[in-house]
Amino acid sequence: xxxxxxxxxDTEINMTPMLDIVFIMxxxxxVTAVFVKESGVEVKKPGAESSRLQKxxxxxxxxTADNKIFINREDTDIDAVxxxxxxxxxxxxxxxxxxQGDEESDAVLVMKVYDAVRNAGVEVISIGTERx
Numbered sequence: 301x302x303x304x305x306x307x308x309x310d311t312e313i314n315m316t317p318m319l320d321i322v323f324i325m326x327x328x329x330x331v332t333a334v335f336v337k338e339s340g341v342e343v344k345k346p347g348a349e350s351s352r353l354q355k356x357x358x359x360x361x362x363x364t365a366d367n368k369i370f371i372n373r374e375d376t377d378i379d380a381v382x383x384x385x386x387x388x389x390x391x392x393x394x395x396x397x398x399x400q401g402d403e404e405s406d407a408v409l410v411m412k413v414y415d416a417v418r419n420a421g422v423e424v425i426s427i428g429t430e431r432x
Contacts, residue, residue, distance in 0.1 A: 358395025359388050359422075361413055365404035369413060381413055385420040400428035 361381070362370045369376045371384050385397065397417050401410040410427075417425050 358392040359385060359397045361397060361399045363401040363405045363410050363413060365402040367406050367409050378409065378412055381416040382420045385417050385422060389420060389422055396424035396426065397422050398426045398428050
């Protein structure tokens with residue numbers, strides 16, 4: 301009887317190493333995940349046939365239909381775009397900027413935003429469009 305009871309105790313499965321591996325994998329996937337950034341405002345982007353997916357965008361600038369400028373969800377004046385982009389660009393020098401101009405927004409304002417971003421020292425600038 302004693303031998304049979306000892307065999308039952310020895311056949312228990314230890315789940316601790318498996319749980320450790322699962323938690324390590326979970327942490328790995330959370331750390332390496334790419335999070336989608338949103339501009340924070342609704343922008344109807346113009347269509348383009350030659351659009352390409354831009355990865356690693358660190359600064360999002362949106363120009364709404366009523367010609368308001370939002371940088372990373374914060375309302376900004378055209379005169380403050382350059383300094384805001386310079387500040388954000390120093391935090392991530394390898395990042396790029398995406399300008400999302402609404403179809404109804406003023407094209408001159410979108411180009412002023414583009415010039416301000418270029419003057420802030422950013423090399424990679426993209427204009428957000430919808431694929432046709």
